[in-house]
Amino acid sequence: xxxxxxxxxxxxxxxxxxxxxxxxxxxxxxxxxYTEVMKENNQQETNNNSTSNISPILTTSKYYIIHIxxxxxxxxxxxxxxxxxxxxxxxxxxxVDILETYIDKVNEANIKNHFVTIYQLLDEMIDGGFPxxxxxxxxxxxxxxxxxxxxxxxxxGKSNNNSVGITGHNxxxxxxxxxxxxxxxxxxxxDIIETxxxxxxxxGGSAISEVVGTIKSNCKLSGTPDLLLQFxxxxxxxxxxxxxxxxxxxxxxxxxxxxxPPDGEYELLSYRMSNLxxxxxxxxxxxxxxxxxxNVNIMLGLRHTHNKSLDNVKVFVSMPNWESxxxxxxxxxxxYDAVNHRLVWNVGKLSPQTQQSKAPxxxxxxxxxxxxGRGEKDGCPAVQLQFELDGVCVSGLKVESVQLRNExxxxxxxxxxxxxxxxxxxRTV
Numbered sequence: 001x002x003x004x005x006x007x008x009x010x011x012x013x014x015x016x017x018x019x020x021x022x023x024x025x026x027x028x029x030x031x032x033x034y035t036e037v038m039k040e041n042n043q044q045e046t047n048n049n050s051t052s053n054i055s056p057i058l059t060t061s062k063y064y065i066i067h068i069x070x071x072x073x074x075x076x077x078x079x080x081x082x083x084x085x086x087x088x089x090x091x092x093x094x095x096v097d098i099l100e101t102y103i104d105k106v107n108e109a110n111i112k113n114h115f116v117t118i119y120q121l122l123d124e125m126i127d128g129g130f131p132x133x134x135x136x137x138x139x140x141x142x143x144x145x146x147x148x149x150x151x152x153x154x155x156x157g158k159s160n161n162n163s164v165g166i167t168g169h170n171x172x173x174x175x176x177x178x179x180x181x182x183x184x185x186x187x188x189x190x191d192i193i194e195t196x197x198x199x200x201x202x203x204g205g206s207a208i209s210e211v212v213g214t215i216k217s218n219c220k221l222s223g224t225p226d227l228l229l230q231f232x233x234x235x236x237x238x239x240x241x242x243x244x245x246x247x248x249x250x251x252x253x254x255x256x257x258x259x260x261p262p263d264g265e266y267e268l269l270s271y272r273m274s275n276l277x278x279x280x281x282x283x284x285x286x287x288x289x290x291x292x293x294x295n296v297n298i299m300l301g302l303r304h305t306h307n308k309s310l311d312n313v314k315v316f317v318s319m320p321n322w323e324s325x326x327x328x329x330x331x332x333x334x335x336y337d338a339v340n341h342r343l344v345w346n347v348g349k350l351s352p353q354t355q356q357s358k359a360p361x362x363x364x365x366x367x368x369x370x371x372x373g374r375g376e377k378d379g380c381p382a383v384q385l386q387f388e389l390d391g392v393c394v395s396g397l398k399v400e401s402v403q404l405r406n407e408x409x410x411x412x413x414x415x416x417x418x419x420x421x422x423x424x425x426x427r428t429v
Contacts, residue, residue, distance in 0.1 A: 002129030003088055004063070005078040006095075006122065009034060010108050016073070017111060019122045021129040025063070025078050033058060033065045033076060057085050068092045071106040094134050095125065101136055102145055114146050135176045135244075137262050173224060176245055176262045182222045186411040188261070188402070190229075190268070191216045194393050195422040198279060202427050209276040211395045212422065215268045219261040226406035229257040229268075232398040239272040273395050278304035280394055280419070281350070283315070283426045285383045293369045294319075296327060296343075298383065300362040302350055306392045313347035316384040320370050327366035334364070343368075350387075383426040389419035 005025040008017035013034040015027065040054040058065040066088045067076040075092045079085075096106065098121060103110045111118060120143045124133050133139060172179040194213040201207045219225075231237075234255035242248060243259070243266060250258040257269070286297040298315060313332075319342055327334050332347040345364050399415045 002079070002081075002083070003077045003091065003126065004080050004129055005029075006126075007074075007076040007078075008111060009074040009076060011072055011074075013038075016108060017115065017118055017122075019119065021126055022080075029060065029063055029065065029078060030076065032060060033067065033074075037074070056089060066092070068096070070096050073106070073108070073111075091126075091131050091134075094131070095122075098125070098134070098136060098139060102143075117143060117146055135262065136266070137176055137178060137264070141178075174245065174260050176243075176266075177224065177260060178263060179224065181263055183220050186221050186409050187414070188221055188227075188411055189218045189414045189416070190399060190402075191416050191418065192393055192397065192399070193418045193420070194395060194397075195420050196276075196280075196394055196424060197422040198276075198424045200279070200283070200424075200426040202429060204282065204284070206276065206279060207427075209274065209279070211273040211276060212270070213272070213393070213395065213397070214270045216265065217261060217268050218265045219263055221261070221263075221404075221407070221411055222409065223407050224260060225404055225411075226260055227258070228401075228403040228405065229259075230400045230403075231255070231257075232400045233396065236273055236395060236397065237271045238274060241270045243268050273397075276394060278394070280305045280389055280392075281310060281313075281385065281387060283383060283385055285317075285426055285428050287317070287381070287428050293367055295367045296364060298345070298364040300347060300350065302352060304394075305352065305389060307352050308389060308391050309349055309351040310387045310389055311349050312386065312388050313350055314386040315343075315345040315347060315364070316386070317343040317345075318381040319343045319368065322368045323371045325366060325368045327364060327368065329362075329364045330360050331362045382428065385421055385424040385426065387421045387424075391417055392419055393417045394419050 002022060004022045005020045006017070007015055007019075007030050009015055009030060013031070015030055018027070018030075036058055037054060056067060058067075062080060064079040064083075064085070065076060066079060066085055067074050068089060069075075070093075075096060077088045077092055079088060099106050099111075099118065102117060102121065103114045121139060124139060124142045125131060133142070192213065192215050194211050197208075197210045197212065198206055199208040240251075242251070242257075243262075245259040245261060246269065247258045250256055259268070261268075280303055282301050282303050284299045286295075288295040296317075298317075300313070300315070302310065316337075319336070321338070321341070322336065325334075329345060329347075332345060335344050335346070336342075337344050347362055350362065398417075402413045402415075404411060
């Protein structure tokens with residue numbers, strides 16, 4: 001894989017950053033990409049569709065244009081030969097992750113204010129179109145963070161009991177961790193974050209269910225710690241991708257995660273699972289369209305949440321612009337999202353205690369009258385759900401133990417579990 005050029009383009013088509021690694025590519029390629037984006041956006045507006053369908057890979061007569069969209073910006077890589085596109089996409093995501101570390105909020109103004117730092121990072125990360133240095137610990141040695149000098153000046157004369165120090169020469173045995181790191185308080189934290197993607201059929205069963213998970217860590221350990229992390233049931237993981245620090249041979253042997261962690265925040269691994277037997281929430285929607293309107297009846301309830309509450313629960317239903325409504329919600333409030341053409345029911349929190357009481361189940365009932373007397377809709381829209389579940393992973397994955405070797409101290413270890421709804425769709429027909 002070799003990336004010929006790299007662009008950062010805003011939503012108006014302006015090129016903010018332009019870097020060429022293997023000869024100069026004409027800006028007309030970026031303009032051609034933006035033209036395709038505008039065509040797709042116009043098509044979405046015509047179809048009242050809020051989901052982008054633009055392909056991450058576009059083909060021209062000479063180049064392949066590969067892009068990602070994050071922070072309302074397009075990060076574009078230009079390739080002039082057959083290559084593995086996922087490698088380019090992964091590199092683009094890595095570039096954005098590094099920018100988030102260096103300039104905090106990645107937006108057009110911050111990128112323009114720190115363009116010198118960004119060009120330095122690109123030169124260190126990519127050589128001849130190939131990624132060479134993508135570890136944040138190494139990049140911080142090579143490229144100074146914009147705020148580091150100001151922090152150094154402001155901290156002169158002050159003490160911090162938990163500050164990190166570097167002693168001796170930086171001769172590390174691994175490329176992702178400096179040597180001689182020292183902390184007064186040694187601690188390491190793990191966040192297991194799962195995103196639940198589900199399509200529920202009209203009978204309430206899951207037609208498709210998938211969990212995409214990541215384990216993120218924040219390491220504040222002295223020296224060169226060697227960790228061993230073990231799960232309660234690693235066999236349920238189907239696909240897994242590791243940080244380079246993980247010893248893959250050990251994982252193949254007994255499914256244990258053996259590694260020397262980078263210092264600070266990093267993503268240890270990501271994984272995927274499918275065909276979940278239990279879902280945390282049920283939704284029973286009934287939408288009956290007639291000429292000029294629709295009757296609405298939606299009920300919600302908790303299922304398998306391990307006696308935990310669901311937070312920030314929202315229900316979305318695609319709807320044409322309405323003239324009036326007679327909707328009533330037992331909990332939360334109702335509003336219309338004119339930009340995305342959908343009804344939004346802000347439910348809020350669903351707790352097991354409320355469900356076990358004699359209080360009525362959360363429901364939304366009533367009817368909506370469409371503007372201009374619009375006729376019956378062809379088919380019924382799917383209902384989208386959004387929620388957060390803290391303290392539980394719906395896959396059932398748990399950390400059984402975290403063992404420290406190679407150092408004499410006893411660190412504090414913390415594990416947190418979080419589940420979020422990704423694309424959670426309930427069909428009505």
